[in-house]
Amino acid sequence: xxxxxxGPLVVEGKLVDAERLKKESNYLRGTISDDLNDGLTxxxxxxxFLLIRFHGMYQQDDRDIRAERAEQKLEPRHAMxxxxxxxxxxxxxxxxxxxxxxxxxxxxxxxxxxxxxQTFQFHGILKKNVKPAHQMLHEVGLDALATANDVxxxxxxxxxxxxxxxxxxxxxxxxxxxxxxxxxxxxxxxIWWDQxxxxxxxxxxxxxxxxxxxxxxxxxxxxxxxDVDLHANDMNFIAIAENGRLVGFNLLLGxxxxxxHGNKATYARTASEIxxxxxxxxxxxAAAVVSTQRDWGNRTDRKNAKTKYTLERVGVETFKAExxxxxxxxxxxxxxxxxxxxxxxxxxxxxxxxxWHLTLFIxxxxxxxxxxxxxxxxxxxxxxxxQGDFRLTANQNLIVAGVPAAxxxxxxxxxxxxxxxxxxxxxxxxxxxxxxxxxxxLAMAEAERFLPAFVSRVEALMHRHNLADEHIVLRVTGCPxxxxxxxxxxIGLVGKAPGRYNLHIGGNRIGTRIPxxxxxxxxxxxxxxIIDELVGRWAKERQDEEGFGDFTIRAGIIRAVEDPAxxxxx
Numbered sequence: 001x002x003x004x005x006x007g008p009l010v011v012e013g014k015l016v017d018a019e020r021l022k023k024e025s026n027y028l029r030g031t032i033s034d035d036l037n038d039g040l041t042x043x044x045x046x047x048x049f050l051l052i053r054f055h056g057m058y059q060q061d062d063r064d065i066r067a068e069r070a071e072q073k074l075e076p077r078h079a080m081x082x083x084x085x086x087x088x089x090x091x092x093x094x095x096x097x098x099x100x101x102x103x104x105x106x107x108x109x110x111x112x113x114x115x116x117x118q119t120f121q122f123h124g125i126l127k128k129n130v131k132p133a134h135q136m137l138h139e140v141g142l143d144a145l146a147t148a149n150d151v152x153x154x155x156x157x158x159x160x161x162x163x164x165x166x167x168x169x170x171x172x173x174x175x176x177x178x179x180x181x182x183x184x185x186x187x188x189x190x191i192w193w194d195q196x197x198x199x200x201x202x203x204x205x206x207x208x209x210x211x212x213x214x215x216x217x218x219x220x221x222x223x224x225x226x227d228v229d230l231h232a233n234d235m236n237f238i239a240i241a242e243n244g245r246l247v248g249f250n251l252l253l254g255x256x257x258x259x260x261h262g263n264k265a266t267y268a269r270t271a272s273e274i275x276x277x278x279x280x281x282x283x284x285x286a287a288a289v290v291s292t293q294r295d296w297g298n299r300t301d302r303k304n305a306k307t308k309y310t311l312e313r314v315g316v317e318t319f320k321a322e323x324x325x326x327x328x329x330x331x332x333x334x335x336x337x338x339x340x341x342x343x344x345x346x347x348x349x350x351x352x353x354x355x356w357h358l359t360l361f362i363x364x365x366x367x368x369x370x371x372x373x374x375x376x377x378x379x380x381x382x383x384x385x386x387q388g389d390f391r392l393t394a395n396q397n398l399i400v401a402g403v404p405a406a407x408x409x410x411x412x413x414x415x416x417x418x419x420x421x422x423x424x425x426x427x428x429x430x431x432x433x434x435x436x437x438x439x440x441x442l443a444m445a446e447a448e449r450f451l452p453a454f455v456s457r458v459e460a461l462m463h464r465h466n467l468a469d470e471h472i473v474l475r476v477t478g479c480p481x482x483x484x485x486x487x488x489x490x491i492g493l494v495g496k497a498p499g500r501y502n503l504h505i506g507g508n509r510i511g512t513r514i515p516x517x518x519x520x521x522x523x524x525x526x527x528x529x530i531i532d533e534l535v536g537r538w539a540k541e542r543q544d545e546e547g548f549g550d551f552t553i554r555a556g557i558i559r560a561v562e563d564p565a566x567x568x569x570x
Contacts, residue, residue, distance in 0.1 A: 006315040013300035021047045022150070022210040027185035027202040028054045042127050043078035054151060054211075055188055056144025057082050057130070060123070062108075064438040079108055080125040081439060082133050083147040087178035088157035088171040088220075089118030089392035090401075093383035095140045096390055100380045102136050112376060114365030116229075116432065116485060117154045117217075118392045119147065123439050134192035145188045150212040152181040152290060156233070158222040159393045161349055161357035161401050166222060169246040170239050173282060174220045177237075180283045181218070181290055183207055206287050206294075213297030214305035216290065217256075220249075226342040228394045229488050229511045231255040231270040234307040235289050237282065240335045248278045250334050253289060253319070254311040257482030259568075260303050261496065267568035268487040268514045268561075269308040272316045274323070275331025288326035292319060312565045339510040343430050343473075344397045347421075348408070355388070356408055358400040360420045364433055364448045365396030378418025382411055396432060426471035427462055431455045432485070436478025436495065443478035445495030451476050454524060461532045465539040472535075472548040473509055476501070487514055490549035491531065496521045503527055505534070506558040509547040514561040514568065 022028075030051040035044045043059050044052055052059065061076035069076055084099075099120065103112045108124025115121055125133055137143055147154055157174035160167040185202050189195040204211070217233040222241075230236040230252060237249035255271035277285050296314060298305045311319050324330055346359045360379075367376040379398065383390070388402025403411055415421045434440070436447035455474070462468055477484030478495040486492030488511045492504040500521050507515035519530065538551045552558045561568055 006318060007313040009296050009314055009318075011298045011300050011313075015299050016302050018050070018150070018302060019210055019299050021050060025051055026187075027204070027209075028183065028187040029185075029191065032191050036127065036131060041075060041078070043075070044127075050149070052080070053149035054146065054183070055134075055192070056085065056147040057125075058148060058441075060439045060441055062124075062438050063441075063443070078127070079123070079439075080127070080130055080133075082122045082125055082130070082144055083115070083154075084119045084121075084137060085143050085145055085147050085154055085178065086119040086392065087155040088174040089159060089394070090171065091120075091142075091390050091392065093386045093388075093390065095142060096383045097380060098136060098140045100376065100383070102133060103376075106132065109368070110376075111366055111368040113435065114362055114367065114392050114396045114398060116365070116394050116396050116483075118156050118159075118228075118394050119154050120392065123435075131192060138193050143188070146182055148215070150214055150216075151183060151207060152178075152212075152216045152218055154178070155181075156217075156219040156228040156394055158220065158225050158227055158239075159344070159391050159399060160222050160225060161345075161359075161391065161399055162351050163222070163244065164351045164353040164355075166239065166241055166244055166246060170220045170222050173237065173246075173279075176283060177218055177220070177286050181206060181286060183211070206290055208291075208294045210299075212290070212294055213299045214302060216293065216307065218286070223337045224340040226339040226511050227344060229342065229485050231511060231514075232257050232482065232485050232488055233271065234293070235286065236271055237286075238337055240276065240337065246279065248276055248335075249282060250274075250276050250337060251285060251289075251331070254308040254316075256306045256308040257485060257487040258306070259480045259482070259487070259494075261480050261502075263303065264569045266303055267564045268482070269312075269564045269568075270512065270514060272311060273334045274316070274320050276333060276335045277329060277331060281327060281329050284327040285323065285329070288323045291326060292322050296322075339512065342395075342509070342511045343471075344393050344395050344399075346397075346429060348412075354405075355401075356403040356405060357391075358403060358408075358411060358415065359393070360398050360400065360415060361424055361429055362397050363424075363428070364451060366448065373419040373422075375418060375420060378414060378420045381414050381418065385410060385414070425459050425462075426469060427459050427474070428455050430471040431458075431474040431476075433476040434478055434484035440478060442481055443495065444497055445478050445499065445501055447476045447478035447484055447495065450524075454528075457528055458531060461528070461535060465535050467535065467539055473507065473511075489515060490547065490552075491515070493527065499523050501527065503530065506549055506552050506560060508549045513549070514564055515549065516558050516561050516568075518558055 057080045106129045113121040155174045155178040218235045219228045222239045236252040251274040252271035260266040391399040433447040433451040436443035473490040475486040475489035476493040477486040493501040503519045504515035
């Protein structure tokens with residue numbers, strides 16, 4: 001894919017301002033501590049506005065009331081979104097109860113948002129409550145370090161509640177990789193935990209003094225379940241098992257979904273197969289990949305700074321050879337693997353350890369007490385009696401894991417009482433959206449608030465075409481930055497303007513193919529008309545159990561994206 005036009009290893013030119021910011025930040029300290037005491041504004045000033053992202057926060061405001069406040073000559077109502085680092089998505093009931101209480105007592109919205117990176121976010125933390133938020137996480141053994149900006153972010157791991165021994169091994173590697181690739185600076189501990197500065201020179205042996213050129217995402221994947229959507233990520237370790245035990249990983253690099261509307265130098269890309277490595281080389285390889293991207297990634301244009309663009313520019317084989325040199329190994333050929341699914345398995349599932357696991361559907365990952373649906377209270381009540389753990393999935397759902405048979409009825413009764421086990425259609429289970437309005441500053445169109453009613457209309461037309469038990473992987477994202485993973489869906493809506501989206505079709509159910517844009521800048525009514533027509537054809541013309549995305553390719557409705565760097569926009 002990427003050997004056609006190999007280019008320079010390093011892009012020369014004027015560095016973007018983000019590089020100055022990082023270099024002058026004193027290893028991510030900036031003047032954040034001083035800013036916390038500035039009562040004249042509810043936000044962070046100057047470079048600190050971006051620097052806090054390395055500490056797991058984004059400064060946001062409520063865009064629903066922005067104009068009203070401007071008329072009143074008030075600054076926007078600034079508040080922070082804080083994202084926890086939670087490799088593999090596993091959290092204890094005690095930890096959950098702590099975050100539940102903080103969300104209720106110290107955020108503007110009172111909700112907990114499960115993300116598709118297997119962690120949770122608080123929305124609406126006023127500046128006065130930012131430090132207490134970090135301290136609360138620390139008290140229960142958690143942190144928000146490196147969950148945003150130009151670092152390796154929260155490491156995903158397949159949520160596999162059945163093969164418990166294999167999943168546990170994979171999860172342990174997700175934790176090791178997360179720790180190994182963290183920033184070494186003590187800035188986080190000094191600012192948020194009041195730890196004294198150690199009188200040594202700061203060093204970042206893996207990330208470097210100016211960190212990475214752009215965000216970096218890592219997964220650990222246990223086939224045949226691609227629930228982490230590996231092709232949306234820079235670095236992926238696919239577990240290879242023998243007799244139920246982990247023996248090594250296949251390495252895939254260079255996935256990524258973020259694009260820039262109309263900018264043909266940007267594109268979504270699936271990850272490239274690199275090779276197989278034994279377990280003992282995992283951390284060495286991870287560090288080698290990250291440091292190669294650190295040194296070769298584009299620091300002159302942030303829109304072309306991700307690993308996918310580095311691979312396309314220098315060539316996959318050139319990048320692979322450099323990783324081998326830095327890690328001190330020669331990759332073996334990719335070992336056989338296959339994916340058959342990526343959605344969550346809802347309801348009760350029994351593991352090989354004889355314990356039970358209950359997967360709960362959480363629409364859009366938003367846990368809040370709604371009228372007649374006290375979801376947030378329900379999870380808290382389960383946490384008070386549950387002796388196992390919780391697992392947050394990459395599909396924004398929650399698994400109550402490790403339940404003894406004797407406790408099943410109790411857990412299920414609580415879930416039903418709080419509407420956590422209400423019946424939903426396969427279509428709703430396989431639909432997802434990013435946050436978008438009102439809090440995301442990048443949103444161009446609605447996503448989370450748009451999705452529920454839109455799915456209801458898709459459900460109705462599926463029923464009309466006698467496909468009520470079927471599903472289409474449907475994703476909506478409020479802008480082209482890819483958070484909702486719309487560009488790995490069978491139907492992906494990418495926000496273009498208020499009420500308008502680009503419609504992409506032609507992905508597949510297992511998440512290994514990029515969908516192509518089918519119509520640009522259209523509203524929901526136009527989208528539904530198109531879906532109705534195409535689903536009608538799918539119902540009549542499909543072969544065997546052919547998925548919707550595969551059908552659109554085979555029937556010639558859309559052409560498959562085969563080489564994204566060259567044909568994504570064609």
